[in-house]
Amino acid sequence: MLLAALFGVVSCTGEIGDPLSLSKGRASPPAGPGGAAAVSSRDLRPPRVTPPALEPPPVDTVLCPSTTRQRARRLSLREYEGAVDELLKMSSGLASGFASDPSVHGFDNQAEALSISSGNFEEFAMAAQLAAEASNVSELATCVDGVAEHECAASFVAEFGRQAYGRPLTGIEQGELLTLFAEGADFEGYERGIRTVIEAILVSPYFLYRAEVGKAQKRSCSRLDADEVANAVAFALTGRRPDDELLARAASDPLFRSPDVLREEASRIVATPESRLHMARFLRGWLGVPDMHAVNKIPAAFPSFTPGLKDDLDVEIDLFLDHVLREENGTLEALLGSPITFASEPILSAIYANDYAPPLTPPDPPAPGAFIPIEFNPALRKGVLSLGGWLAAHAPVHRSSPVDRGLAVRSRFFCQTLPPPPPGAVATSPGPGDNNGTTRQKFEEHAKNAACRSCHQLMDPIGFGFEMMDALGSFRSTEAGFPVDSSGELTNTDVDGPFHGPAELADRLLASRQVRDCFVVQMFRYIEGRDETEADRCEISVLQQFFSTPETSIGDLAAEIIAQPRFSERSVEP
């Protein structure tokens, strides 16, 4: 019935493939009455902490209209640099000196926050010149004796342009670029002509952005061109332009934009190492651990938190996520519940050493520079929220942070939005050095002050459950001579109740439908590059149903988002 209703959606384009393919080969789980719509509200007035329960919409009104508008989506700096490097076959570090882009929800690819203005145009323009000057013209645009230079240039323009724009160039575009070639060649010969073309392509909006425009089907609705879809698929799954196989299929398969074909292509790409890397970037952004180098601790208090340890913690996160994605089928179960991680000697001694009290014996330290898989002490740790990197990144420079950790769990895992501090609220954060109690005791002050309590009761009790882990994520049973109390509590969720430490929290999160639903929302944001709106609720609820079974992998979910009819459609602004 739901699927029949979806047919109504695809009437937007009128010629999508078999809509029933949405369920082909996949058990369609029953509608979960407890499933929460994790569509977060931008409403900031009252603390709306409980997402409205999703009543599956009445079947005859199910519509997943195209909710992403026609747009030009600028490449993120990482995508941009990767694209330049791939084109010019170099490792440039070209964007390393650029003003960095702001992230939203932890993601660096959110379309609204990415722009080119007088604040950064110069950087792109200068980088294009620099890259063009540094290009190896004889390799990129080989011209053997006996072939006319303008013919060499013509084939270079066609091929290089196709790679750069992720689509074949029109005849007019090729003509314009060849005019630039001629102008350069006339000035300083063949090389100058080719460099001029490279610079022009690197500073063209067709390289710096990817168009999601398509052809209007109705007044309010357009269908993306096949090559636009190919680019959207490739960037969603790899952060790169489409590979030759995808572009070839986009050009040759008339059913390319059908859910079946897109799911098939997405499933192929999701299995590649490039896609795993990209999924890991998504997970790092979502988890709030994009880069351990930006995490700092007071050296006097935490002498072990050296640049070398930060490097290692970054590697640990990479290894952990790769293990989850590659060897554990990329399930949320493995991500949140993995019994193992990967440690170097510095990590073992600085982070995990205290975990192994007798009768447990600590793992033998690996050789210098090496990482070994280690088993967590199952009573203390489980999954990604037990990693030293996550715990250290969610704590300030001098102590643990019930607020940071509690807020991260509530906002990133339950997609619940907390209101801002009320006007006049003053920060009375415990400073270091006052060793007159535990961090928990100091933060319990929040519970006594009515103005603070209304919001902090939604963060601190979760964060208190992490108190056994200090500012680095190292286990402790006492703090400043006082015993540590790690009893935490989840409230306003579908898995409410007490817990003790990250391992027990992981169990609760894994039992939560809201967490699964929220994860879907997070991936939707990453792939679409924007916030969800009320209009997305229908599609997101379909995806949430899809992701409701534990064995469904993160990669499967990405492929399913791509297989939604809406993925190839755009709304037309009035």
Added chain:
Amino acid sequence: MRDRAFGRRDLLRAAGATLLVPAFVREAFASPESVGPRLVVIMQALGTHQQTFWPDASGTSPILDPILSNAALRAKTVLVKGVTNETTGPGNQHDRGFNSLWTGVTPVGPPEDCFGGGPSIDQQLKRRLNPQVRFPTLNCGVLAAEVAPKNGHRRSFSYIGPQQQMPTRVDPYRLYAMMFPVTGNDSPDAVARRLALRRSVLDHAAGDLAALSGRIGPKERQKLDAHATALREYETRLSAAQSGMTCARPALPTGIDVTREDNVPVLTELMLDLVAVALQCNLTRFVTFQLGFCGNQWRYRWLGIDKDTHEEIAHVDWPDGSNDVAGKAVTAIGRWVAENVARFTRKLDSIPEASGTALDNSLVIWANENSNGVHDMSNLPIVLMGRAGGRLSRSGVVDEGYQSHYQLGTSVLNLMGVDAAGFGDKDGLEGRPASGPLRGLI
């Protein structure tokens, strides 16, 4: 780590080697003071120490002494008491102190990633006054980019529109290269042809941009419009770059790591020197300058503090002033900023212009994200310097009770020659209330 084929030096060289301009190209711009006053907004983070900021009966204060003990500067300085940033919305007071004070509108985005909800005052002025200079706005600072990933939205307080942040330029070398493009040894003919080639490349991009813009809707097009504007400005700069040559180039020490906090004193001096030159040479009109990002965690080792001044100092500098250690540290930090502001404004005041000095024809504002170290946004420390082209005549302390940041924004617009009844969410337009300007300033 992979090899970096290009470093900062290479970018500099590229700029020098390629931004070649014919000597005969001359800007036909008006002289600086005839086009209206310039604005410089300097933002400090983490609040001040109220007890040592405001002048006492002697007319000075421990923090402001570097400014107020100089009679010439004191005569061109106004302090405004009682200004409250009334913004509500996502984010905490660090966020809102930066992303809303100068936009006047409610921020947007999730609390952890909240951005300005509309154009900031520098961009508003650019739009309304459309100055014909190479850098209509200059958005710069020191170490503003060295921010924890989750706080990426704190890198700038300048916005083109909702969520559209203007990046903060933190690298004096790159700024220098932009301001003073190098002429090479090419013949005039080669220079002209190289410039023509570059213009062809940019024209080609502009054509693509126009074609793409034509295919998308008005909201999305706004972003590409900003891109197209930037492209046109850049192209104009290429042709007109020669005008920068008439200014004395400040000396630029080499090899300074622009990401290292211990270099903040020298970077601050350098960047402010470059700003002064940019103003003097009429390269820019509206400047934002930020010392770090809101809620930063500088240690101020050069002042002997060496603590995380966010967690270990500001947040324990109790509003009643009872924490002596924290109060002293915040006072020392404030005084250090005051020294830099004094040095910068003295420099402007030493630049003669057709009428008065560059400082007389400017408005320099030193403001802060918070009023104290514990997230308070009432009674912000607001310092207005310069005479705004003669529009500002008083000095001393404006003490007219409670005033809002909307009033502050309105006054700044008015001083810059914009006829506005209000600012941001209280601009008096489209049925919104009008805040009016600050009481007691004019």
